[in-house]
Amino acid sequence: MAEQQTEENVHELDIDVEPLDMKLGPSHPATHGTVRMNLRLDGETVLNAEVEVGYLHRGFEKECESGLYYQAFPYTDRLNYVSPMINNVGYALACEKLFDVEVPERCQYLRVVASEASRIADHLTCMGACALELGAFTAFLYAVEARESAWDILDAMCGARVTCNYVRIGGLSSDVGPEFAALVDEKLADVARLHKDFEDLLLANPIFRDRMEGTGVLPKEDLIAFGVTGPLLRAAGVPLDLRRVSPYLVYDRLDFDVPVGESGDNMDRFLVRCEEIRQSARLVKQCLADLPEGPVDLDDPRVRLPAKGEVFGRMEQLISQFKLVTEGPRPPVGEVYQAVEGGNGELGFYLVSDGTGKPYKCRARSPSFSNTQAMSPMVEGGMLADVIPTFDMINMIGGECDR
Amino acid sequence: MSDVEEPTVESGAESETPEDPLLRRLREKLGEAVVSTHEFRGDRTAILDRGSLLEACTWLRDDPENAFDLLMDVTAVDYLGRKPRFEVVYHLYSVEKNARLRIKVPLEEDDVKIPSVVPVWIGANWLERETWDLYGIEFEGHPELKRIYLYEEFEGHPLRKDYPKEQRQPLIGPGARNGAATDAESAE
Amino acid sequence: MAVRVVKVDREGLAKAAGPLSARAIATGLSITARHFFRNLWGWIVGKPTIATVMYPEEDVVKPPAFRGMPVLVEMDNGKERCVACGLCEWACPVDCISITPDETEDAIERYPQVFDIDMGRCMYCGLCEEACPEEAIVMSDRVEIAAFSRAATLWHKDDLLVPVDRLARRLEYVRRGYER
Numbered sequence: 020m021a022e023q024q025t026e027e028n029v030h031e032l033d034i035d036v037e038p039l040d041m042k043l044g045p046s047h048p049a050t051h052g053t054v055r056m057n058l059r060l061d062g063e064t065v066l067n068a069e070v071e072v073g074y075l076h077r078g079f080e081k082e083c084e085s086g087l088y089y090q091a092f093p094y095t096d097r098l099n100y101v102s103p104m105i106n107n108v109g110y111a112l113a114c115e116k117l118f119d120v121e122v123p124e125r126c127q128y129l130r131v132v133a134s135e136a137s138r139i140a141d142h143l144t145c146m147g148a149c150a151l152e153l154g155a156f157t158a159f160l161y162a163v164e165a166r167e168s169a170w171d172i173l174d175a176m177c178g179a180r181v182t183c184n185y186v187r188i189g190g191l192s193s194d195v196g197p198e199f200a201a202l203v204d205e206k207l208a209d210v211a212r213l214h215k216d217f218e219d220l221l222l223a224n225p226i227f228r229d230r231m232e233g234t235g236v237l238p239k240e241d242l243i244a245f246g247v248t249g250p251l252l253r254a255a256g257v258p259l260d261l262r263r264v265s266p267y268l269v270y271d272r273l274d275f276d277v278p279v280g281e282s283g284d285n286m287d288r289f290l291v292r293c294e295e296i297r298q299s300a301r302l303v304k305q306c307l308a309d310l311p312e313g314p315v316d317l318d319d320p321r322v323r324l325p326a327k328g329e330v331f332g333r334m335e336q337l338i339s340q341f342k343l344v345t346e347g348p349r350p351p352v353g354e355v356y357q358a359v360e361g362g363n364g365e366l367g368f369y370l371v372s373d374g375t376g377k378p379y380k381c382r383a384r385s386p387s388f389s390n391t392q393a394m395s396p397m398v399e400g401g402m403l404a405d406v407i408p409t410f411d412m413i414n415m416i417g418g419e420c421d422r
Numbered sequence: 423m424s425d426v427e428e429p430t431v432e433s434g435a436e437s438e439t440p441e442d443p444l445l446r447r448l449r450e451k452l453g454e455a456v457v458s459t460h461e462f463r464g465d466r467t468a469i470l471d472r473g474s475l476l477e478a479c480t481w482l483r484d485d486p487e488n489a490f491d492l493l494m495d496v497t498a499v500d501y502l503g504r505k506p507r508f509e510v511v512y513h514l515y516s517v518e519k520n521a522r523l524r525i526k527v528p529l530e531e532d533d534v535k536i537p538s539v540v541p542v543w544i545g546a547n548w549l550e551r552e553t554w555d556l557y558g559i560e561f562e563g564h565p566e567l568k569r570i571y572l573y574e575e576f577e578g579h580p581l582r583k584d585y586p587k588e589q590r591q592p593l594i595g596p597g598a599r600n601g602a603a604t605d606a607e608s609a610e
Numbered sequence: 611m612a613v614r615v616v617k618v619d620r621e622g623l624a625k626a627a628g629p630l631s632a633r634a635i636a637t638g639l640s641i642t643a644r645h646f647f648r649n650l651w652g653w654i655v656g657k658p659t660i661a662t663v664m665y666p667e668e669d670v671v672k673p674p675a676f677r678g679m680p681v682l683v684e685m686d687n688g689k690e691r692c693v694a695c696g697l698c699e700w701a702c703p704v705d706c707i708s709i710t711p712d713e714t715e716d717a718i719e720r721y722p723q724v725f726d727i728d729m730g731r732c733m734y735c736g737l738c739e740e741a742c743p744e745e746a747i748v749m750s751d752r753v754e755i756a757a758f759s760r761a762a763t764l765w766h767k768d769d770l771l772v773p774v775d776r777l778a779r780r781l782e783y784v785r786r787g788y789e790r
Contacts, residue, residue, distance in 0.1 A: 246545030328788030
């Protein structure tokens with residue numbers, strides 16, 4: 020770009036200026052997420068912003084429709100790959116609603132642990148990347164180190180940090196061991212320590228505050244009209260959190276706060292996420308304190324594989340194993356929509372069953388998609404530099420947005 | 423996947439007397455335009471006629487007893503081999519009432535046109551573009567109906583059931599091995 | 611139980627930060643200095659506190675649940691435990707396993723004549739391990755598949771066989787879930 024030209028000095032000098040078209044992305048160093056923004060600029064003012072998504076489209080729905088119900092779990096990991104467990108849980112809940120079964124209590128508690136640990140990782144990634152893109156590299160490293168601790172919790176549960184594939188229809192792939200609670204305490208302490216340093220570095224910093232405060236504001240009516248959910252909507256003062264308004268799993272038995280903002284600017288969004296990390300840690304601790312004994316898997320040969328020990332020794336279970344793996348669990352004909360509170364908002368799965376072992380339709384309602392749509396009105400009329408923090412706080416995850 | 427059963431089979435009987443107050447009011451308001459209503463696993467569904475979609479959506483959003491102000495999702499389902507072949511599915515949510523409603527609009531294969539709901543919920547813009555891209559449903563009155571995930575040169579609509587999963591399309595753009603790209607490479 | 615809706619504290623934050631950027635600089639420097647000296651001390655006393663692992667000289671500590679690449683269990687007599695039933699092939703979402711079964715005169719009369727896993731496609735999801743009715747395919751803790759050609763990422767039966775005693779930790783882990 021040439022010299023800086025604001026609207027005023029253009030008029031003063033009486034220079035005939037044409038608007039400048041600029042492409043931001045698809046892989047721009049200051050955006051985390053594969054998205055292209057076609058900006059029309061007058062000096063540094065954004066006149067028009069057109070967001071183009073689709074760079075990470077992998078055909079999630081087509082892939083799910085061609086496989087059995089249980090084979091879609093690895094693909095759900097790759098929707099929002101920063102908080103994979105929430106996707107796992109959401110898909111499993113949708114399937115269980117279709118089958119009309121309910122998993123044992125221990126499983127429900129462990130699913131909450133997995134979801135909340137994922138949420139911590141999600142928010143830390145979002146805020147850390149935001150700090151990085153606004154120039155705070157050290158803060159980013161602290162956030163990523165804290166995220167590593169959150170991922171260690173997931174790693175201990177399922178054996179993978181990102182590609183979890185932990186939850187199953189009617190249960191979990193494995194139970195946690197007796198050493199798990201101590202490990203979680205240690206890792207959550209690490210997260211809390213690093214998160215505090217991260218906050219202290221940024222929130223007292225005038226440069227960071229100047230770039231976050233008052234930018235990217237959209238009134239809550241507009242946010243709702245655009246279908247925005249999650250921390251973005253809560254930052255505008257709407258306490259819409261599915262864990263609160265329509266509790267699933269065991270959220271109705273747990274104590275937690277739903278933080279809301281007031282003005283809905285980027286700073287509020289950041290603060291809401293900061294508080295949610297603390298609340299998620301609180302939820303994990305409560306779940307582990309209350310964790311009941313018992314099985315994690317449903318004892319129902321229609322949906323869940325039989326216990327491995329019995330498969331080796333008994334003919335019926337062996338046959339059941341063969342049938343469930345090759346044909347898959349067969350739900351009744353019908354259609355369900357089940358939503359969970361994902362890292363960025365409502366993550367819903369819409370399943371249509373035709374009675375066979377394959378989903379006839381498996382649709383993921385991804386929060387990033389609707390949230391990214393509201394990007395244009397948030398940045399139009401603002402400065403070019405404000406595009407970056409706004410995009411960071413929208414936290415568009417390519418895998419989830421493009422599916 | 424040709425032997426698809428009607429998804430509303432089990433609900434046919436109860437659709438005569440809908441229990442749910444919302445579905446009953448919807449039926450009273452729209453009359454004949456409501457083809458049927460049913461509930462499955464607690465999800466309320468109303469199947470509407472295409473012509474009354476906009477009227478129904480405006481009423482659902484504006485009537486204070488409904489207040490469905492958040493359009494969660496727009497998608498379509500392709501029941502290949504059934505008539506009508508397509509169904510466009512809307513998921514509505516009311517922030518104030520914490521209520522959900524699913525609206526389905528059946529569409530014939532040779533006439534896949536439906537009025538756009540962008541005038542009612544502006545957030546339908548991308549969702550309808552996605553549905554056009556992947557299912558080829560034409561939303562009439564949409565401000566800018568073009569592909570969102572795939573490129574303009576893409577042929578077909580990949581989520582239709584008659585689009586094979588393994589089908590490949592030729593590469594386009596600078597990385598492609600044919601046409602203008604090859605000329606440019608050889609010129610270098 | 612009790613879910614509260616709370617407002618984020620903007621005013622308190624503004625007060626705590628203050629108008630002076632000198633204070634912000636001091637806060638920032640003290641935090642980074644604390645991290646620096648903590649890590650330095652850890653290095654001096656030989657208990658590293660940094661998250662970086664000097665791979666490949668060192669490796670990360672893998673939890674018992676760790677899912678690496680799938681391998682075949684080799685029994686003490688040098689044969690595979692697999693009976694070529696094909697369940698893993700069926701369960702694999704990405705179709706990376708291909709098996710050609712055959713028969714022998716041994717006590718276990720079926721065996722896989724060919725057992726190939728395309729490691730370039732495998733996504734380590736572990737569904738094969740879960741489907742296996744014979745404890746014959748398990749997730750190991752190996753992850754390194756780098757090769758110079760695409761053909762070399764296709765692993766054959768001989769590459770996949772791992773003696774049963776080297777898989778003891780994983781087998782012990784999966785056996786924990788055998789009874790409900």
